[in-house]
Amino acid sequence: MRLLTKDLNDHVGEDVRVEGWLHKKRLLGGLTFINLRDRGGIVQAVIKDKSEVDKLKGLHIGTVLALEGKVVSESRAPGGIELHDTKIEIMVPVTQEPPVEIDKPLSHRPENLDTLFEHRSIGLRNVSEAKVFLVRSVLLKLIRQFLYDHDFVEIQTPKLVANAAEGGAEVFKLDYFGKQASLAQSPQLYKQVMVGVFERVFEIGPAFRAEPSATTRHVSEVTMLDIEMAFIKDHDDVLNMVQDLLYYVLTKVWEQQADTLRELKAPELVLKTPFPRYSMQNIHELYGEANKKDMSGEIDLTPDEERWICEYAKEHDGCEAVFATDLPKSKMKFYHMSKDDNSARSADLLFRGLELATVPQREHRYDVLTEQMKGSGISSDDPAYKFYLEAFKHGLPPHGGCGFGVDRLVEKTIGLGNIKEAILFPRDINRLTP
Amino acid sequence: MRLLTKDLNDHVGEDVRVEGWLHKKRLLGGLTFINLRDRGGIVQAVIKDKSEVDKLKGLHIGTVLALEGKVVSESRAPGGIELHDTKIEIMVPVTQEPPVEIDKPLSHRPENLDTLFEHRSIGLRNVSEAKVFLVRSVLLKLIRQFLYDHDFVEIQTPKLVANAAEGGAEVFKLDYFGKQASLAQSPQLYKQVMVGVFERVFEIGPAFRAEPSATTRHVSEVTMLDIEMAFIKDHDDVLNMVQDLLYYVLTKVWEQQADTLRELKAPELVLKTPFPRYSMQNIHELYGEANKKDMSGEIDLTPDEERWICEYAKEHDGCEAVFATDLPKSKMKFYHMSKDDNSARSADLLFRGLELATVPQREHRYDVLTEQMKGSGISSDDPAYKFYLEAFKHGLPPHGGCGFGVDRLVEKTIGLGNIKEAILFPRDINRLTP
Numbered sequence: 001m002r003l004l005t006k007d008l009n010d011h012v013g014e015d016v017r018v019e020g021w022l023h024k025k026r027l028l029g030g031l032t033f034i035n036l037r038d039r040g041g042i043v044q045a046v047i048k049d050k051s052e053v054d055k056l057k058g059l060h061i062g063t064v065l066a067l068e069g070k071v072v073s074e075s076r077a078p079g080g081i082e083l084h085d086t087k088i089e090i091m092v093p094v095t096q097e098p099p100v101e102i103d104k105p106l107s108h109r110p111e112n113l114d115t116l117f118e119h120r121s122i123g124l125r126n127v128s129e130a131k132v133f134l135v136r137s138v139l140l141k142l143i144r145q146f147l148y149d150h151d152f153v154e155i156q157t158p159k160l161v162a163n164a165a166e167g168g169a170e171v172f173k174l175d176y177f178g179k180q181a182s183l184a185q186s187p188q189l190y191k192q193v194m195v196g197v198f199e200r201v202f203e204i205g206p207a208f209r210a211e212p213s214a215t216t217r218h219v220s221e222v223t224m225l226d227i228e229m230a231f232i233k234d235h236d237d238v239l240n241m242v243q244d245l246l247y248y249v250l251t252k253v254w255e256q257q258a259d260t261l262r263e264l265k266a267p268e269l270v271l272k273t274p275f276p277r278y279s280m281q282n283i284h285e286l287y288g289e290a291n292k293k294d295m296s297g298e299i300d301l302t303p304d305e306e307r308w309i310c311e312y313a314k315e316h317d318g319c320e321a322v323f324a325t326d327l328p329k330s331k332m333k334f335y336h337m338s339k340d341d342n343s344a345r346s347a348d349l350l351f352r353g354l355e356l357a358t359v360p361q362r363e364h365r366y367d368v369l370t371e372q373m374k375g376s377g378i379s380s381d382d383p384a385y386k387f388y389l390e391a392f393k394h395g396l397p398p399h400g401g402c403g404f405g406v407d408r409l410v411e412k413t414i415g416l417g418n419i420k421e422a423i424l425f426p427r428d429i430n431r432l433t434p
Numbered sequence: 435m436r437l438l439t440k441d442l443n444d445h446v447g448e449d450v451r452v453e454g455w456l457h458k459k460r461l462l463g464g465l466t467f468i469n470l471r472d473r474g475g476i477v478q479a480v481i482k483d484k485s486e487v488d489k490l491k492g493l494h495i496g497t498v499l500a501l502e503g504k505v506v507s508e509s510r511a512p513g514g515i516e517l518h519d520t521k522i523e524i525m526v527p528v529t530q531e532p533p534v535e536i537d538k539p540l541s542h543r544p545e546n547l548d549t550l551f552e553h554r555s556i557g558l559r560n561v562s563e564a565k566v567f568l569v570r571s572v573l574l575k576l577i578r579q580f581l582y583d584h585d586f587v588e589i590q591t592p593k594l595v596a597n598a599a600e601g602g603a604e605v606f607k608l609d610y611f612g613k614q615a616s617l618a619q620s621p622q623l624y625k626q627v628m629v630g631v632f633e634r635v636f637e638i639g640p641a642f643r644a645e646p647s648a649t650t651r652h653v654s655e656v657t658m659l660d661i662e663m664a665f666i667k668d669h670d671d672v673l674n675m676v677q678d679l680l681y682y683v684l685t686k687v688w689e690q691q692a693d694t695l696r697e698l699k700a701p702e703l704v705l706k707t708p709f710p711r712y713s714m715q716n717i718h719e720l721y722g723e724a725n726k727k728d729m730s731g732e733i734d735l736t737p738d739e740e741r742w743i744c745e746y747a748k749e750h751d752g753c754e755a756v757f758a759t760d761l762p763k764s765k766m767k768f769y770h771m772s773k774d775d776n777s778a779r780s781a782d783l784l785f786r787g788l789e790l791a792t793v794p795q796r797e798h799r800y801d802v803l804t805e806q807m808k809g810s811g812i813s814s815d816d817p818a819y820k821f822y823l824e825a826f827k828h829g830l831p832p833h834g835g836c837g838f839g840v841d842r843l844v845e846k847t848i849g850l851g852n853i854k855e856a857i858l859f860p861r862d863i864n865r866l867t868p
Contacts, residue, residue, distance in 0.1 A: 002665065019665050021630075021829055038665075039585065039633035062829035092798065094829045121627040121825040130631050137588040144578070151473065154571040156657050158859050159593070159640050160606075162867045172594075174608035174617075176654075177646070177863050183608075183617075190859060193555040193868075196455075197564050199473035205639060206593050212611070220610075223590050231436065231453050231472075364526065387868025391555040395455055395496035395528045425592050425624060429611050433596045434627075434821025 002066075006040030008081055011071045018043060018083070019091065021125070022063040024103050025056065032056070035078075035103075036067055042127065045069055045083035055088045061102065062125070064092035102126040106264060113420060120425060120434055131260050133424060136410045138257055140204065142249045143225055143406075150241070152227070153198040157190035159183055159206065163384035170210045172220075183208035186403050187226045188335065192362060193391040195230035195399045202227045204406065214429050216418040217354075219407070221427040228362075228401035235337075235345040235361040238400035239323055242349060242359050243275045246321060253413065266414045267352070269320070276317040277347070279326040283309050299328045307353035323359070324348040334376040335369065336360040349402070352412045361400040366392040436500075440474030442515055445505045452477060452517070453525065455559070456497040458537050459490065466490070469512075469537075470501055476561065479503055479517035489522045495536065496559070498526035536560040540698060547854065554859060554868055565694050567858060570844045572691055574638065576683045577659055577840075584675070586661070587632040591624035593617055593640065597818035604644045606654075617642035620837050621660045622769065626796060627825040629664040629833045636661045638840065648863050650852040651788075653841070655861040662796075662835035669771075669779040669795040672834035673757055676783060676793050677709045680755060680843075687847065700848045701786070703754070710751040711781070713760040717743050733762045741787035757793070758782040768810040769803065770794040783836070786846045795834040800826040 003016050020038030027033075032047040034056070045067050047053050056063075069083035099119045106128040116123050124130055144154070160176060161184045172183040187203050194201045207224040227245075232238055254261060254269050278286070284295040287305045290312075301309070301324060313322045326343035337345045337360065346360035363369045369392055370380040380389060410422035420426035425434055437450050454472030461467075466481040468490070479501050481487050490497075503517035533553045540562040550557050558564055578588070594610060595618045606617040621637050628635045641658040661679075666672055688695060688703050712720070718729040721739045724746075735743070735758060747756045760777035771779045771794065780794035797803045803826055804814040814823060844856035854860035859868055 019831070021831075060828075064829045064831045092829050092831060094827070096827060098828055099824070119821075119824065121630065121821045122828050124628075124631040133589065133631075134587060140588055141578075141582065144575075148575065153568060154574055155567065155858060156640070158655055158861050160642070160655050160861050160866065172608055172610070174606055176606070176866055177644070179866055181866055190868075194558075194858070196555065197558040197567075206590070208594070210611070221592055221594050384867055387553075387555045390533070390553065393528070393530060394494075394532055394556050395498045395526050397453070397455075397498045397526060424589060424628070427592050427594050432594065432610055432613055432615055433818055434624075 004040035005036065005038050005043040005079070008043060008071050008083075009079070012073055012081060013071065015068065015070050016083075017066060017068045019066045020064070022056075022059065022061055022065055022094075023125075023127075024061070036065060037125070037127065042078055043081070043083060044074075044077045044079075045086040047086050047088065049087075052086065052088050055090055058095060059090070060094045060096055061098050062094040062122070063090065064094075065089065066091055098122050098125075102129075104128075106132075113418065117420070117426065117431065117434070124424070128264060131264055132410070132414060132416070132422065135253065135257055135260060135264070135414060136406075136422065138253055139249060139410060139413065140406065142252045143204070143245065146245050146248045147202045147227070150200070152200040152202045152229075155187075155191070155194055155198075155201045155203050156205065157184070157187040157194075157203060159208070161384075163382070170212075172208050172210050185209055186224060188403070189385070189388045191226050191228040191401065192335065192396070192399070193388060195228050196391050196394075196396050199230045199397075200228070207403075212429055216420075219419055219423065219426050219428050223406040223423075225404040225406050226401065227404065228399060230397045230399035232361070232398050232400055234398075235339075235347075235400060238359055238361060238402070239277070239325075239347060240274075242357060242402055242404070243273060243321070243323070246349070246351070246356070247271060247273050247275075249409075250413065261414070264414050270314050270318060271321060272317075272319050275319055275321045275323055275349075276313045277323040277325050278309060278313075280324055280328060280343070281326065283324055286312065299330060301348070303353075306348075306350050306355060310350050310353045321349065321351045324350055327358070327360075333360075334372040334378065335362050337363045345400075349404075351409075352415075354408055354412055355405075356408050356412070357402040357404040359400070359402040361398070364392065364396045364398050438474035439470065439472050439477040439513070442477060442505050442517075443513070446507055446515060447505065449502065449504050450517075451500060451502045453500045454498070456490075456493065456495055456499055456528075457559075457561075458495070470499060471559070471561065476512055477515070477517060478508075478511045478513075479520040481520050481522065483521075486520065486522050489524055492529060493524070494528045494530055495532050496528040496556070497524065498528075499523065500525055532556050532559075536563075538562075540566075547852065551854070551860065551865065551868070558858070562698060565698055566844070566848060566850070566856065569687065569691055569694060569698070569848060570840075570856065572687055573683060573844060573847065574840065576686050577638070577679065578636075580679050580682045581634075581636045581661070584634065586634040586636045586663075589621075589625070589628055589632075589635045589637050590639065591618070591621040591628075591637060593642070595818075597816070604646075606642050606644050619643055620658060622837070623819070623822045625660050625662040625835065626769065626830070626833070627822060629662050630825050630828075630830050633664040633831075634662070641837075646863055650854075653853055653857065653860050653862050657840040657857075659838040659840050660835065661838065662833060664831045664833035666795070666832050666834055668832075669773075669781075669834060672793055672795060672836070673711070673759075673781060674708075676791060676836055676838070677707060677755070677757070680783070680785070680790070681705060681707050681709075683843075684847065695848070698848050704748050704752060705755060706751075706753050709753055709755045709757055709783075710747045711757040711759050712743060712747075714758055714762060714777070715760065717758055720746065733764060735782070737787075740782075740784050740789060744784050744787045755783065755785045758784055761792070761794075767794075768806040768812065769796050771797045779834075783838075785843075786849075788842055788846055789839075790842050790846070791836040791838040793834070793836040795832070798826065798830045798832050 069086035503520035
């Protein structure tokens with residue numbers, strides 16, 4: 001029976017069988033040492049018999065093997081054990097060298113990102129590379145756990161839509177049985193409608209943006225966590241929920257995966273609740289003063305301000321996550337609620353220099369909403385918005401939520417340099433495969 | 435402070451505040467009775483004061499309200515309690531009647547499905563209708579729980595792809611920065627590549643089919659559960675895993691949600707492991723005999739055979755889930771493994787008359803795979819398949835898995851008549867909104 005390498009410590013002295021991939025092979029003092037990788041990790045095996053060594057002739061990394069041998073304590077071996085008297089069974093032979101190195105820590109990978117993505121199927125077999133996506137799957141599990149615990153219902157909304165929620169040019173269009181359809185940029189309209197049913201809903205799914213930019217921040221397909229909650233007293237209720245979610249997820253992932261995160265050289269977490277909250281205006285002033293710059297012409301935060309305020313808050317407030325509040329009204333979406341003449345009831349959640357989410361209260365009053373739609377150039381008679389407005393006409397309570405970038409969260413949790421490194425098979429303006 | 439209606443039983447004799455939607459209003463013996471709906475359920479309130487009753491004048495179902503009153507035991511009220519001496523605060527007034535009835539059980543809804551979907555935002559406020567999607571979210575949670583417990587890693591693969599896994603006409607195409615892209619029909623190629631990394635992976639996400647049919651079975655956007663597992667001994671390993679998953683999910687949902695399922699008139703579960711397994715040929719013979727029909731010309735199972743074999747197995751084997759094994763080789767996909775000259779190592783999982791999943795072993799041998807691709811008219815030099823074949827060239831162990839229809843599972847668990855009733859906002863050839 002097959003055992004996993006991670007369980008071999010419980011079988012010292014026993015004869016066992018493991019199955020996995022040839023991960024490394026070397027000759028040392030007349031002995032052949034091989035590393036075998038399976039989903040549990042890596043084990044080292046010592047091969048003495050020439051007839052066994054011969055079985056590996058002409059075979060390369062990636063060859064699928066079964067090994068039978070005795071588990072022996074060996075402090076110099078990875079994991080403290082190794083296999084002796086090893087017999088080899090070749091399950092799937094590989095007769096070519098791998099196109100990329102798969103036995104280096106992340107920080108030592110020699111290839112540039114393009115080479116890496118070109119051979120992604122193989123590069124991910126690097127144990128460190130794979131751990132990025134183990135952390136990702138743990139983060140997603142923790143997100144769901146928090147939301148279940150807070151009475152949120154999971155929903156799936158359509159990605160083929162008649163209209164993009166926010167309009168704009170960055171929408172993929174396609175032919176839908178003779179009609180024009182768009183790929184959803186977000187579940188915005190649908191999730192708002194659904195608070196009329198469940199009060200609290202969430203969705204984790206793909207969102208599509210025809211971003212014509214090639215940067216470390218832009219991809220055309222992202223994984224979004226969308227949250228929406230009703231019967232809020234005020235905007236603070238929403239900020240607190242999103243804050244508590246991020247705090248839970250990050251502290252738990254460090255509880256459960258500290259070794260993995262340190263192996264990936266993830267920065268240690270500096271976080272506490274409540275997250276510091278600075279108004280946009282306040283950030284412009286603080287940053288301007290500290291950097292001797294005149295920020296009075298700026299509306300949005302510049303990327304450098306986003307980076308700076310997180311550093312500032314880390315130092316002054318002991319927290320790397322910050323809410324930039326009172327976002328400018330001039331940049332407000334039609335479905336946000338305004339606060340006063342200049343600002344919206346909306347805040348950006350920044351973490352380690354990057355915006356993870358925009359967290360607004362929604363405009364739930366039918367008359368004000370249709371007025372704001374008009375201001376955005378959308379007619380309230382547009383049939384694509386009929387289902388949306390109907391929900392407001394028949395009663396939606398005060399509500400708010402956010403679209404939260406899952407890929408960005410993974411990137412910043414681990415401290416990767418590029419959002420694409422947090423995505424298995426990223427899509428950008430130049431890349432549609434693999 | 436707001437309480438949820440479901441928690442009021444713990445507050446008999448106390449003055450409480452609830453917030454929710456006006457769900458029903460009637461006059462009885464000079465008193466006004468209203469039902470208030472929140473995410474916890476429904477509570478009945480008695481309004482005596484004329485000044486309070488007057489606040490509701492001209493207001494309709496859907497009006498968002500806060501009620502303050504005393505919780506009183508009352509065996510005739512839903513849930514055994516009601517609110518007395520109720521004061522009303524109007525939070526969001528609604529001045530029009532709802533476009534669809536929302537106070538009927540599912541089986542009594544008067545509207546046809548088209549009307550229902552036209553006003554989906556409001557129709558879902560029907561408490562029974564909403565419970566379909568509560569059950570759906572519980573099913574998804576249970577699926578993930580089983581897969582986490584069996585060492586599967588959650589992945590997200592791109593929906594924008596250069597090629598559809600299976601080719602064919604039923605693919606949505608779109609312009610991708612000047613190149614042609616397709617919407618993924620399934621994560622097939624990606625999940626197979628990923629077993630080379632994690633051995634066991636799963637994804638729950640949308641899949642797109644440009645189905646030009648308008649039936650109770652066809653929609654153009656579905657939610658698929660994709661599973662893939664490596665280092666299997668044989669095809670049975672895969673069948674057993676999928677069987678155990680379905681058994682776990684269905685028995686648990688009945689443990690956790692029996693009341694809800696009975697309220698929705700879901701058929702009682704008749705299930706046991708191992709699920710009966712009948713070869714395709716065997717089903718043709720059994721069905722032909724029982725129904726005095728000549729099935730010798732049939733390759734696939736007919737819909738009536740799918741229905742019949744599930745009934746047969748329920749009666750003879752005490753199990754409503756059946757594997758139809760040894761699917762015909764002539765219908766095999768290039769990435770399936772053949773069994774002999776006539777059949778593939780593939781089985782359909784049928785449940786209550788509907789195919790939930792096709793469960794094959796994959797062809798993992800590079801040479802055989804490229805041969806089979808050629809047979810399907812796909813060149814192994816096609817750049818869109820490069821990443822896929824590279825994974826095999828560098829060693830993929832024996833593996834298998836399935837694409838499992840989540841919408842179909844919801845449909846059949848509850849006993850709905852149409853897949854669209856299991857989807858919040860279904861998409862078909864005629865429907866792109868809401």
